[in-house]
Amino acid sequence: MAQIDWRIRRLGQGVFTVLAVLTLSFVMIRMMPGNPMGAMVEQLRAQGINPVRARELVRIRMGTDPTKPLVPAYFEYMTNFFQGELGYSTFYQMPVATKLAQVMPWTLFVLSWGVFISFFTGMAVGAMMAYWEGGKLDVGFTTFAVLMGSIPFYVLAILLLVFTSYRWGWFPTGGKVRAGVDPGMNWPFIASMVRHATLPILSYLVASGIASLGMRGNSIRVLGEDYLRVARLRGLSDATISTQYVARNAVLPLYTTLLISIGEMFGGSVVLEQVFQYRGLGFAFYQALNQRDYAMMMGGFALITIVTVFALLLADLTYGYIDPRARGGKDESY
Amino acid sequence: MSPTDEPTDGTDAATDLETAMTNGDTTMTDGGSEERMTDGGTVGSPFEVVSEYEETRMDRYSKYYDAYIRAPFAIIWRDWRARIGFTIVLFYLLMGTIGVEIVNPAQPLDGDSFIQPFNPNYTIQPWGIPEFSLGFWTYTGIWEFPLGTDRMGRDLFAQTVHATPAILKMITAGALFAVGTGTIIGAVAGYRGGWTDTVLSSITDVFINLPGFPLVMVLALLLDVTNPYLIGVLLSVAAWGGIARAIRSQVLTLRQENFVESARAMGVPRRRIVFKDIVPHLMPYVVINMTNTARRVIFEAAALYYLGILPFEDLNWGVVLNLAQSGGAYYRPEALHWFLVPMFAIIGISIGLILLGQSLDRVFNPRVRARHEKTTVDEDGDVGSEPSTGDMITGK
Numbered sequence: 001m002a003q004i005d006w007r008i009r010r011l012g013q014g015v016f017t018v019l020a021v022l023t024l025s026f027v028m029i030r031m032m033p034g035n036p037m038g039a040m041v042e043q044l045r046a047q048g049i050n051p052v053r054a055r056e057l058v059r060i061r062m063g064t065d066p067t068k069p070l071v072p073a074y075f076e077y078m079t080n081f082f083q084g085e086l087g088y089s090t091f092y093q094m095p096v097a098t099k100l101a102q103v104m105p106w107t108l109f110v111l112s113w114g115v116f117i118s119f120f121t122g123m124a125v126g127a128m129m130a131y132w133e134g135g136k137l138d139v140g141f142t143t144f145a146v147l148m149g150s151i152p153f154y155v156l157a158i159l160l161l162v163f164t165s166y167r168w169g170w171f172p173t174g175g176k177v178r179a180g181v182d183p184g185m186n187w188p189f190i191a192s193m194v195r196h197a198t199l200p201i202l203s204y205l206v207a208s209g210i211a212s213l214g215m216r217g218n219s220i221r222v223l224g225e226d227y228l229r230v231a232r233l234r235g236l237s238d239a240t241i242s243t244q245y246v247a248r249n250a251v252l253p254l255y256t257t258l259l260i261s262i263g264e265m266f267g268g269s270v271v272l273e274q275v276f277q278y279r280g281l282g283f284a285f286y287q288a289l290n291q292r293d294y295a296m297m298m299g300g301f302a303l304i305t306i307v308t309v310f311a312l313l314l315a316d317l318t319y320g321y322i323d324p325r326a327r328g329g330k331d332e333s334y
Numbered sequence: 335m336s337p338t339d340e341p342t343d344g345t346d347a348a349t350d351l352e353t354a355m356t357n358g359d360t361t362m363t364d365g366g367s368e369e370r371m372t373d374g375g376t377v378g379s380p381f382e383v384v385s386e387y388e389e390t391r392m393d394r395y396s397k398y399y400d401a402y403i404r405a406p407f408a409i410i411w412r413d414w415r416a417r418i419g420f421t422i423v424l425f426y427l428l429m430g431t432i433g434v435e436i437v438n439p440a441q442p443l444d445g446d447s448f449i450q451p452f453n454p455n456y457t458i459q460p461w462g463i464p465e466f467s468l469g470f471w472t473y474t475g476i477w478e479f480p481l482g483t484d485r486m487g488r489d490l491f492a493q494t495v496h497a498t499p500a501i502l503k504m505i506t507a508g509a510l511f512a513v514g515t516g517t518i519i520g521a522v523a524g525y526r527g528g529w530t531d532t533v534l535s536s537i538t539d540v541f542i543n544l545p546g547f548p549l550v551m552v553l554a555l556l557l558d559v560t561n562p563y564l565i566g567v568l569l570s571v572a573a574w575g576g577i578a579r580a581i582r583s584q585v586l587t588l589r590q591e592n593f594v595e596s597a598r599a600m601g602v603p604r605r606r607i608v609f610k611d612i613v614p615h616l617m618p619y620v621v622i623n624m625t626n627t628a629r630r631v632i633f634e635a636a637a638l639y640y641l642g643i644l645p646f647e648d649l650n651w652g653v654v655l656n657l658a659q660s661g662g663a664y665y666r667p668e669a670l671h672w673f674l675v676p677m678f679a680i681i682g683i684s685i686g687l688i689l690l691g692q693s694l695d696r697v698f699n700p701r702v703r704a705r706h707e708k709t710t711v712d713e714d715g716d717v718g719s720e721p722s723t724g725d726m727i728t729g730k
Contacts, residue, residue: 013536017543028556146692150684152633154640155677158655162673166665173664213692267547271637285548286641289555301548308545 007317014313019078021305025298026077081302087295091287096299099284104303106176107269107280110197114204115265119258122208123251126215130250133220141212148209153268157203157275164199171199174277200276204268207261214257218250255322259315263308416693422686430498440492440649444483448668451482451490451675482671485661490654490675497650497679500562501632507566508573508631509624516577517613517620523578524585525608531582538578546572550634554644565644569634570627577623581616588612618694625691629684636680651676 044054080086086096125145129138165173172178178192222228223246231241269282277283281300288296411417449456456478466473481491523534549572559565588594589612597607613620638644639652646653658672 013539014543016536017540020540021544028552146685146688147681149688150629150681152636152680152684154637155680158659158673159677162664162670167667263543263545264547267545270548270551271641274641285551289551289643297552301545301552304545304548305543309543312543 010313010316014309017309018302018306022078022081022302023074025301026074028294028298086299086302089288089293089296089299091291091293091296092284096296099296100281100299100303103279103281103284106278107266107273107282109193110200110272110278110280111204111262111265111269113197114201115207115258115262117201118204118206118208119211119254121205122211123215123254125208126212127219127247127250129212129216130219130223133216133223138216142216145209145212145216148206149213151206153203153206154271154275156206157199157272160199160202161275172196176279196278200272200278203272203275204265207265210261211254211257214254215250218253219246222246222249252322256315256319259311262311266304266307413693415689419686419689419691419693422682423690426498426502426683426686429495430502433495434499437492437495439496440488440490442486442488444489444492445479445487447483447485447487448666448672449479449483449487450668451480451671452477453479453482481675484654484657484672485669488649490671493649493654494651494675494679497648497654500648500650501635501683503562504566504569504635505628505631507563508570509566509628511567512570512573512627513577513620513624516574516623517581517616519574520578520581521585521608521613521616524582525589525604525612534578535582538575538582541572541575542579544572544575547634547637551638551641551643554638558645560645560647565635566631569631569638573627573630577627580619580623584616584619585612588615622691622694625687625694629687629691632680632684632687636676651679 044057045051049057084097086100088094089096089099092099125141129141129145132138161173164170172195176193176196177183177189178196181189181192183189228241228245231245236245266282269280270286271282272278273280273282274286281303284296285300285304287293288300411420445456454477457474457476458478479489479491481489481494483489484493519534519538523531523538550569553568553571554565557568559568585608594607594611597611602611635644636650636652636655639646639650640655640659642656644652649657654676655673658669658676661669661672663669663672
């Protein structure tokens with residue numbers, strides 16, 4: 001264990017997490033109270049399908065054979081998973097992998113813009129707060145940040161929907177694109193897409209509150225450093241100091257926060273897409289959950305896990321390149 | 335209180351100790367000090383000096399109280415954020431305890447549907463106080479439905495009040511579970527090191543990597559829980575990982591400190607070192623995390639109820655949101671308050687918690703503290719005119 005490169009160790013941890021989640025989902029399907037697989041076989045049998053055929057259908061739908069002993073069934077499930085066979089969604093009536101591939105881009109689209117805009121806002125506000133620390137602007141924006149941090153994003157989403165969509169009619173009340181627009185690289189489609197995505201993206205703005213407070217703290221800390229005084233004594237211009245010295249050092253630690261919050265926002269998309277009836281990954285996951293569509297549920301959960309793990313892994317592995325101070329692979333072993 | 339209070343308190347404690355020793359038989363009752371008291375009859379003998387360094391249990395408790403409860407409380411009370419935060423949280427606590435006793439539970443057809451908040455047409459005169467006039471103002475009673483009613487005519491104020499106990503239970507259970515687990519695992523991993531650390535850290539990392547909210551959704555669906563304490567624990571099941579990691583890295587530095595080394599040399603049991611010597615140093619951090627976890631539990635609980643994933647018996651804030659949505663509060667202007675009331679309830683308590691957490695952070699965060707110490711010491715003198723929390727700590 002001792003001298004393995006920490007990157008490999010970190011990668012191993014990520015893989016381990018994904019495996020753990022897959023195992024968890026397998027166990028849940030197999031051993032869940034109410035035994036969904038048994039229920040499904042019974043249901044098919046009741047529809048007049050002969051038992052062998054019923055079991056075969058269940059095998060296709062769940063990605064695992066209900067009659068097989070635990071261990072071989074587990075390996076079969078895992079093998080299938082890594083070959084991209086996630087089972088068959090009973091609710092959507094299509095393979096889970098196909099459905100996930102359909103909804104994934106929409107969620108990523110909203111999420112990436114949401115993350116980008118909220119962090120950009122947060123950093124700008126945080127920098128201003130630090131610059132005028134203790135002043136009226138600082139107090140004002142701190143209040144704003146506290147308020148933003150206190151509002152659950154779904155509450156903001158509902159409020160936006162009530163006012164801007166239902167009351168004032170600025171935005172559509174739900175969905176991904178207007179019905180009847182043919183998909184493709186044409187202007188009406190893109191315009192409609194953007195219009196439908198605006199409110200979900202804006203709802204992510206609440207994350208900017210936390211980001212701005214982080215930025216403020218970092219900047220204040222940098223402002224108190226001795227090397228800043230040295231830089232001033234050397235007669236460097238204010239512009240150089242603020243961009244090269246303060247901003248750079250303050251923004252870097254936020255990079256990790258950003259990638260971590262991607263994972264959290266992915267979880268949040270389940271609620272958000274429900275509010276806006278935005279048929280992305282979170283919406284599909286929620287539907288699966290409500291309809292007891294276990295294959296879809298576990299497939300969606302596994303995908304969300306993989307994306308989260310990947311984001312965190314990326315954060316850890318690339319941080320050394322972005323922030324030279326963290327380079328040297330010290331990790332946190334002490 | 336001024337910074338100079340500290341030393342006076344110290345001397346007070348010392349005089350207390352002396353007086354306690356002179357008339358020891360009356361005050362010292364706990365077993366540890368009995369022996370010393372019986373042969374301490376010769377007051378003023380040089381042997382007394384030795385026992386001066388010995389603490390009685392009461393002394394230790396009063397010292398702990400001073401160091402961990404009174405002093406931090408006095409410090410944060412200077413901060414406006416803390417004052418507002420405390421008041422808000424206290425308000426919710428009162429609502430969940432006394433409020434439930436005073437306000438009757440909401441019943442369908444209490445009033446008409448969609449009565450607007452603060453509607454002066456519906457009033458009651460509690461405790462039989464009749465109408466009276468003060469010349470410029472006439473008392474006609476108080477609002478019967480201060481926050482309006484929902485579609486079935488249920489009083490929203492009563493709904494909000496009666497949802498509070500369950501929410502408070504969830505918060506408490508969730509925060510205690512996450513912070514407790516995180517602290518124990520983080521502290522043990524950091525202190526023990528070696529294989530224990532490797533195993534515990536790996537488990538922690540798995541939990542950090544897990545997408546919390548979807549996991550909670552799946553678990554909530556499968557486990558079918560209704561007990562608020564269990565729901566709180568469930569909601570924070572993915573929250574302890576981050577706390578454990580942070581605690582671990584702090585313990586890694588603390589374990590090098592002299593006091594830990596001397597404790598180890600004295601042969602103090604490992605468990606005692608970790609939980610009596612190390613963890614108390616991390617208490618501020620632990621408390622801050624508790625408020626953050628509490629906020630997270632509320633958000634997630636309300637979201638789950640709003641999505642209709644958790645089974646419910648009472649109308650709590652998330653359920654009310656759900657009912658409002660299905661009742662058409664989106665497009666019915668007269669039903670807007672149906673949304674707003676639970677929203678304000680959620681936002682209110684999280685503002686309280688966030689302010690509390692922030693003020694604690696401000697006091698205990700050495701980065702912020704260092705910055706403030708610096709500004710008061712050498713940069714501009716006018717900052718020092720207003721005693722900041724930084725001064726309080728430097729003054730100690």
